[in-house]
Amino acid sequence: MALRVHDTRRREKVPFTTLRPGRVSMYVCGVTVYDRCHLGHARCYLAFDLIHRWLEASGYDVDYVQNFTDIEDKIIARANESRGGDWQGLVDDMIQGYYEDMDALNILRADHYPRCTEHVDGMIAIIQDLIERDHAYVADDGVYFHVASAPEKFGVLTGQSFDAVREGAGGRVDETGDGKRDHRDFALWKAAKPDEPTWPSPWGEGRPGWHIECTAMSLDRFEGAFDIHGGGHDLRFPHHEAEVFQGECHTGCSPLVHHWLHNGFVNVDGEKMSKSLGNFWTIKEILERVDPLVLRMALINAHYRSPIDMNETLLHDAERNHARIVEVYARALRARTTEHPVPLPHGDVGSSDALARSLGLLERMAEGFALAMDDDFNSREAVAKVLGGVREIHRLLDGGLDEADLDAVAHHAVEWLEELAGAILGVLPSRDVLLAEPEEDPRREAIADEVEDLLAKRAKARAAKDWGAADAIRDRLAEMDVEVTDTADGPVWSLR
Numbered sequence: 001m002a003l004r005v006h007d008t009r010r011r012e013k014v015p016f017t018t019l020r021p022g023r024v025s026m027y028v029c030g031v032t033v034y035d036r037c038h039l040g041h042a043r044c045y046l047a048f049d050l051i052h053r054w055l056e057a058s059g060y061d062v063d064y065v066q067n068f069t070d071i072e073d074k075i076i077a078r079a080n081e082s083r084g085g086d087w088q089g090l091v092d093d094m095i096q097g098y099y100e101d102m103d104a105l106n107i108l109r110a111d112h113y114p115r116c117t118e119h120v121d122g123m124i125a126i127i128q129d130l131i132e133r134d135h136a137y138v139a140d141d142g143v144y145f146h147v148a149s150a151p152e153k154f155g156v157l158t159g160q161s162f163d164a165v166r167e168g169a170g171g172r173v174d175e176t177g178d179g180k181r182d183h184r185d186f187a188l189w190k191a192a193k194p195d196e197p198t199w200p201s202p203w204g205e206g207r208p209g210w211h212i213e214c215t216a217m218s219l220d221r222f223e224g225a226f227d228i229h230g231g232g233h234d235l236r237f238p239h240h241e242a243e244v245f246q247g248e249c250h251t252g253c254s255p256l257v258h259h260w261l262h263n264g265f266v267n268v269d270g271e272k273m274s275k276s277l278g279n280f281w282t283i284k285e286i287l288e289r290v291d292p293l294v295l296r297m298a299l300i301n302a303h304y305r306s307p308i309d310m311n312e313t314l315l316h317d318a319e320r321n322h323a324r325i326v327e328v329y330a331r332a333l334r335a336r337t338t339e340h341p342v343p344l345p346h347g348d349v350g351s352s353d354a355l356a357r358s359l360g361l362l363e364r365m366a367e368g369f370a371l372a373m374d375d376d377f378n379s380r381e382a383v384a385k386v387l388g389g390v391r392e393i394h395r396l397l398d399g400g401l402d403e404a405d406l407d408a409v410a411h412h413a414v415e416w417l418e419e420l421a422g423a424i425l426g427v428l429p430s431r432d433v434l435l436a437e438p439e440e441d442p443r444r445e446a447i448a449d450e451v452e453d454l455l456a457k458r459a460k461a462r463a464a465k466d467w468g469a470a471d472a473i474r475d476r477l478a479e480m481d482v483e484v485t486d487t488a489d490g491p492v493w494s495l496r
């Protein structure tokens with residue numbers, strides 16, 4: 001089965017097609033960098049990480065763009081509160097924090113991370129064009145997009161009228177302004193206010209509105225229509241609908257975005273995350289008590305469009321399932337006895353029918369995994385296939401195989417796990433971390449008993465204030481190249 005994706009605009013699963021064969025252009029709205037990322041961000045960027053990984057595994061060359069919104073009301077407010085207005089410093093620190101969090105969650109980097117402030121000229125050019133085409137107008141406090149002028153109406157992604165969605169969103173629609181002609185219009189350019197960073201424009205000093213930023217950055221990179229635009233469910237309105245208006249009115253190309261994909265919410269213990277409920281966690285806070293790969297496991301064990309409820313049970317299950325995968329991976333790695341095994345021919349292997357059946361089952365699990373991922377990236381089902389494979393791998397390694405078969409099976413299992421649980425689900429620890437054992441120095445082992453004995457005698461001599469005996473022991477240890485450090489927990493020794 002070929003890949004099918006749920007397209008928000010078409011409101012159904014559609015075959016995934018690309019504008020250019022073998023290549024995917026994908027833009028995902030990035031974070032507004034005024035604070036550390038929270039659980040909702042982890043969910044979103046993990047969802048698109050899996051999509052990114054699966055597209056690459058399916059043979060596509062993906063050009064993945066994710067922006068940083070580095071100028072916005074919240075950034076200015078936070079910088080004024082806590083940094084004496086140094087918004088650039090705040091932005092740089094939060095971008096650094098973003099990379100730390102996402103790297104910890106094993107989220108592969110996008111190909112390009114544009115910052116809004118690097119694209120103000122492009123935004124001005126699009127706004128100018130929209131004014132010339134009568135899709136935008138200049139007011140006292142900025143420039144607005146005139147929604148009534150667009151062929152599309154609000155509702156293109158949500159299926160609801162502007163007023164219905166605004167009601168649902170608790171009336172919170174950004175980009176309100178005094179100069180609007182119509183309450184549905186939104187700001188493309190905001191005239192300068194005191195104590196704010198500003199850029200020059202044909203309409204005076206000011207700064208861009210949020211929606212125009214993503215349109216300018218995606219068009220700059222892809223130079224026209226592109227394959228996937230993604231983001232959180234809550235960005236559909238007004239942000240992404242505004243992008244449809246601007247982008248399509250500016251380019252005359254519809255649809256400009258070929259597949260709109262949106263990920264679901266995260267709740268915590270059945271409640272919406274919010275600072276006032278005290279259940280609002282940053283990724284950094286969660287990772288102080290949860291292994292990052294366990295958190296990753298918890299968040300991918302759901303379809304990306306479904307809501308997730310983060311609670312102790314979910315984390316506990318993820319921890320157990322993750323441990324099972326890691327355990328079997330370590331077991332398979334250690335069961336290998338050669339570096340390059342005789343390859344296992346598919347379907348007809350090994351010394352017994354049971355072995356052949358077991359390997360056939362593993363192959364069918366991998367096929368099931370691929371079908372699940374091709375069905376709108378159903379990672380929950382894909383995780384289930386990997387866990388089924390874990391059981392089968394244990395059975396194979398338990399099976400009383402002869403040495404050559406055992407080695408071949410272990411290599412096959414390692415490859416299977418590294419492909420599905422590693423390259424695609426991203427939940428395997430590295431081989432090196434897993435196989436690292438405390439290093440035993442053979443020289444140290446050979447003299448360990450004697451050294452311990454001497455250290456015990458030295459302690460006795462010191463207690464008896466027998467300095468001659470203590471010095472003799474010190475000299476003997478020096479001859480053996482042993483260095484002793486006295487600590488609060490007693491002497492610790494090493495070899496020079």
Ligand SMILES: [Zn+2]
Pocket residue numbers: 028029030214239
């Ligand atoms: Zn955006």
